[in-house]
Amino acid sequence: MKKRIAIIGGGIAGLTLANFIKKNSDFEFMIYEKEESLSLEGFGIQLATNSVSILNKIGFENINSEELYHPRNLDFYSIGNKKICDLDLTKFNLNKIRYTTLRRSTLIDFLKDNIYTQHLRFGKRIKRISEIKDKILINFEDNTNDLVDNLVAADGIFSHTRSFVETKKTTPKFKNVIAIRKILKSSHGLKIDAKNINLLMGSNTHIVIYPINKKNELNLVCILREKKFDIDNINLIIEKKILSQNKNLKDLFQGNLKSWPLYSTGKILPSNNKKVFYLGDAFHGFSPTMAQGASQSIEGAFQLFNLFKENNKNAHNIYFKKRLERTKLIKKRSDLNFFVFHISIPLIKKIRNAILKRLIKREDFINSYLGKVYKN
Numbered sequence: 001m002k003k004r005i006a007i008i009g010g011g012i013a014g015l016t017l018a019n020f021i022k023k024n025s026d027f028e029f030m031i032y033e034k035e036e037s038l039s040l041e042g043f044g045i046q047l048a049t050n051s052v053s054i055l056n057k058i059g060f061e062n063i064n065s066e067e068l069y070h071p072r073n074l075d076f077y078s079i080g081n082k083k084i085c086d087l088d089l090t091k092f093n094l095n096k097i098r099y100t101t102l103r104r105s106t107l108i109d110f111l112k113d114n115i116y117t118q119h120l121r122f123g124k125r126i127k128r129i130s131e132i133k134d135k136i137l138i139n140f141e142d143n144t145n146d147l148v149d150n151l152v153a154a155d156g157i158f159s160h161t162r163s164f165v166e167t168k169k170t171t172p173k174f175k176n177v178i179a180i181r182k183i184l185k186s187s188h189g190l191k192i193d194a195k196n197i198n199l200l201m202g203s204n205t206h207i208v209i210y211p212i213n214k215k216n217e218l219n220l221v222c223i224l225r226e227k228k229f230d231i232d233n234i235n236l237i238i239e240k241k242i243l244s245q246n247k248n249l250k251d252l253f254q255g256n257l258k259s260w261p262l263y264s265t266g267k268i269l270p271s272n273n274k275k276v277f278y279l280g281d282a283f284h285g286f287s288p289t290m291a292q293g294a295s296q297s298i299e300g301a302f303q304l305f306n307l308f309k310e311n312n313k314n315a316h317n318i319y320f321k322k323r324l325e326r327t328k329l330i331k332k333r334s335d336l337n338f339f340v341f342h343i344s345i346p347l348i349k350k351i352r353n354a355i356l357k358r359l360i361k362r363e364d365f366i367n368s369y370l371g372k373v374y375k376n
């Protein structure tokens, strides 16, 4: 009998796993997505070499190059637009494995290509999960069901699947942080290099601007501390928290903005059921200050696929042990970055900038701090 796998959630994590299963195994599988379509939002995403090396195995390198960008540097600035230093990102590149930026929709379009018609069911919400001998029975609200060998929950940070499997609850916490995003058509007079990733650090806020394709489109993401997420007052918050630090940034925030509250997983916990796996944000949700959420989803999907393919009897332990190690490392670095990017005391900022300038030149530090993440 062929192994049968159910994947709950059609985001980057679920779709990546599905692609590996489809291209490299004869397992039967289905993605169950609760929405009526896939989210094709067009904001940017950064993929470091740890995930690009994996995606290339399923043909990512063949995406139309006009739809991708390979920034060379990460340039650090103060929010006043004074350059502090830069980091050469190409040192982690190897042939076609290159630090890549693109629209999320480009990535989802690529990932859904082989999956869409046969292996994706929309509007599916779980009603019940039970065990029958050595299988998992999933009952959906529309009175359909699926009997599978493994269940992979890739349903995002608020994973509903978890609540059917675990007795212990882990509720994601609002981090008193919000994200604001926009696609820019130009750098609006800022003194930045639009071919690089530009990071502007202010008090309790940072802004990242980077190219997402070869059509001169730039992604802007602004992360700022704010106790309450008040979508109706975003312009006021921008005025108070960002423009008060540099009024020349006004043009960046004109027009169509999208904003979100940011949550992160409290304790990262494996599943209690040997046949159930959590993947992507359903397992770990951390702050985006290392730009590794999607990359970790992709890493996790590849690792899980390999364990399924080997038919590894110890898959559950191996998967969660490795994932816990990796995500704890990324979480620590993301939290540290968040702290460093948001320093607000002027003297400490000066010290930070001086340390940053020195550290960035030290190969041993860069290889340890980023190399450990980017070379998986």
Ligand SMILES: Cc1cc2nc3c(=O)[nH]c(=O)nc-3n(C[C@H](O)[C@H](O)[C@H](O)COP(=O)(O)OP(=O)(O)OC[C@H]3O[C@@H](n4cnc5c(N)ncnc54)[C@H](O)[C@@H]3O)c2cc1C
Pocket: 008, 009, 010, 011, 012, 013, 014, 032, 033, 034, 035, 038, 039, 044, 045, 046, 047, 124, 125, 126, 154, 155, 156, 157, 159, 160, 161, 179, 221, 260, 262, 279, 280, 281, 282, 288, 291, 292, 293, 294, 295, 296, 297
């Ligand atoms: C501002 C910001 C910037 C970021 N930038 C980057 C970046 O540059 N690089 C990077 O690597 N990461 C980045 N991330 C993180 C990255 O977006 C996420 O880690 C990644 O998208 C997680 O993918 P996922 O598939 O696990 O979850 P999701 O993308 O949340 O997908 C979950 C899917 O499951 C579906 N679903 C939910 N509930 C159910 C249910 N009950 N039943 C069935 N389906 C369900 C959803 O509709 C969705 O399709 C960023 C995050 C933020 C907030």
